[in-house]
Amino acid sequence: MSKRKRPEKDQPGLVDSEHAILNAIKARKDNGIWVRDIKLETKLTDHVVTKSIKSLLAKNLIKEVVNIQNKGKKHYMATEFKPSKEMTGGDWYVDGNLDKELINVLKQLCMRFMRAQKVATLEGVHTDLKKNRVVTFEISSQQVAEILNSMVLDNDIIEVKSTGLGDYHSIPIGATCYRIASGIAARGLRVGAFASIPCGACPRISICAPVGVISPSTCVYYTKWLDIDF
C-alpha cells in the first residue's frame, strides 16, 4: 500500500501508513496540505489517516497550520517548515486573522510622530519606532512602509516630494516623504455634496424610481435624515 518512492530515510518507529502521510506532507513543503488531499494522495481510509496524523502530531513531526485562503479546512505541515506567506497571509496575520489591533497601534504611533515632525521620511519614522521600543518585535522598514502607505490610503497623511525648504529643510530635495495634509487635520474628512444627502449613501439607489416600491416620496432614509437634523 505504501508508495515506492521514499525521499526521506525511514523515520524509526513509524508504520507504513505514517510514512506515506509524512512524505505527502513534506512534499508540500511550506505550503502545507489539506487532510482531504492527504487522503487522495495516499489512498488510505479516513480512519487510518486520522489515526496516523494523531500519532505524527504526538511525535512532533508535523503541525497543524491555518491556511488564510481557507480557514475552515485543516492543513498540516512538517515541523521543520515555516508556513509560507501565501498560507499565513504575511506578517500582519496571526492565526489566519489580520492583526488589526497591531496595525492600528502602529498607525497611531506613526501619526503621533508625524504630528510632532510635520514632515518625515520612511527612515525617520522607522528609526523613531525602533528607538522608542514601542513594539516588542523587530519591525522592518518594509513593514513601516506598508503602514505609512495604508495611512495614505486612509487619507490621514499625504505622500510628497521634499522641496528642501521650510518644513523640508532637513530632507534632501526630491526625496519622498510624508506629511499630515494641512486641510484635513484642521477640518476632518471633507464629505462631498453627493455623499451628504441620503441618496449618495443609499445602497438602493439603483432600484429607486419615482413610481416604485422604493421612491423618493416614501423614502425612509429621507424621513430619518430630515428628522434627525432638528
Add this chain to the structure above:
Amino acid sequence: MVTPHGIQLAAYLISSSYGDLCSKVCECLLRRGTLTLAHVIRYTELTRENVINCLRVLIHQNCVQAFAIQQEGAYGVAPRIVTQYMPLFDNIIHKLRAPKFMQIVSEELGNDCLEIFQALIQHGRLSINQIIDRNKQTADSSNVDVVRESFNKLLNSRFVERCPAPEPFLPPPSEDEPTTKKRGAKSKIAEVPKTTEQLALSAAAPMESMRFLMEMDDHSEERIEESSNSTTPGVKRKRDDLTSEEDMLDVNEKKEVLWRVNFEEFVRRLRHKACISYVKSRINDEAGIVLSAVLELNKFSETRQKAENSGYLSINAIYDEVIKKDGGLGMDFERVRLSLEQLGCQTIENGIDESYSIDLKGIIEMAQNEEVESVIMKRYGREAYRIFRLLSKTGRVLETDKISDTAFVEKNDTLKILFKLWKDNYLHMEKVGVGKLTFLMWRINKEPLSVHVLDEMYHAVLNLRLRITHEQDQGKEILSFPREKLVGELGKKYKLLGKVRVILESSLMNLDEAIMLFHDF
C-alpha cells in the same frame, strides 16, 4: 453628458415648466437623438399641431436647436432639404440653476440688470425692444437709457449673448459619401457621423466678434444678423409637407436680433467656484485666494467649455490680482509662492521673469475623486474606501490578494467588497487564467466611472426635487391657513416645514455644484 437619469431629470424639469406635451417631445428627442418633425410626430403619437407648438416652445427656451441638411433623393429624385431638431441637454439642466445664475447677476450687477436677466431666463429669447417694452410695463419709472445701459452691462460681463441662427444649413460633405441605401430620414440619421450635431451648433453660433456686440442702430443689427446666419442663400428649398413647418417655426420672423442667457459663462464661473471651495477646504484659504486670482487673470483665454492648464502668468501679475481679493491684502510674495506650489503649479524661471501655470484639470480631477471617494466611504465603509483609493491611485489592474495586502483588509472581506463595488458599477473586473488557477484582477475605469457617478447624481437631483414636491404637498393644509392662525402646534409644524424646505433646497444647490465638476469631461 446625456445619461439615462439625466434624461429623466430633463423630462421632469421640462414638464414642470412647460407641461407634459413639451416634456414628451423633449424626452423623445433626448432618447432617440436628432429627429425630423415627421419622426417626432410618429414616435410621440401626438398631433402635428401639438408637436409644432412644443418644438416652438423648446426652441424659444433654447432647449432645442433646428438645422437643415440636404437629403439624397432616391433614384432620380432631386435631393431635398430636411429640417432636423436636436435636443440641447445641458441647456435643459441649466433650468435647475436659474436661481444661482440670478444670484450671480444680482451680486455683481445689481437690481436693474437682474430684472432684465430674469426676463431672459423666463422668456428664453428677447430682442432689446421687447426688453424695453417689458420694462415699461413692469417698472414704475422706466427709462430707456437705463435699460440699455443695464443691458450693456450684462453683455460686457458676458452674461447674455446673441442667439444662434435659428436654422443653419449644413452643406453636404464634399467627398463622395456613400449614399443612403434605404429611404427615409431614419437610416440617414443612423449614418450621420456623430459630429453632425456639433457641426450644426457651430454653424448656428454667432461669430465670436458679434456674440457680445450691441449695435447702437437696431437696423444695422438686422443686416448683420442676416448675413451671419449660415443658411446658404444659393440653396433652393424644395417645398413639401416635411419642410413647410419651417415657416411656422421660424422664431426669427421679425428679424430683430434676439438675445439669450449665455450659459457658458455661468458654467465657467460655477465650476471655478467649485474648484476654489475645494482648494480652500483641501489646502487652505490662501491657496483658494491665489487660485481665484489666477482664474480671474485667465478668464478670457479659457476656451469655450473645456478647462485646461492656465497660460503662464507672471508672479507679479498674480500678486497684483491676489491683493485685490478679499483676504488677499495681507499676503506677500513668499506666501503667494507657497500657495502656488501647494496648488501644484508648474513654473518657469528665466532670469528676471518668474511665471506659473495652474493645472486646473488636475484640480478638478482631484475634486472629482474626492466626491466619489466620499460616496464610497458613506455607502460601503472605510475598508472599501481604502481599497477604492488604492485602485484609483495605482491606476492599473491589481489582483485581489495584492489589494488585500496593501489596503490591510482581510482577504475574504476584500473579495466581498470588491464584488459589491463591481456589481454597483464602480469597478471593472477581469478574470485571468494561469494554468488551472484563475485570478481576479480589478481596475477603475475613469471614464465610465465618471459617467456612472454623474448619472447617479442626476438621479439624486431628481429625487431631491420630487421630495421637495412631496413635502410641499404634505404641508399644503398648513400653508393654506392664514398667518395669524399659525400658532402653537400649527406654528411649530409651519416652522418645521420651512426648515425642511431650506435643507432640501440647499442640498440641491450643493449637489449641483458637485455636478458642475463632472460637467463636460
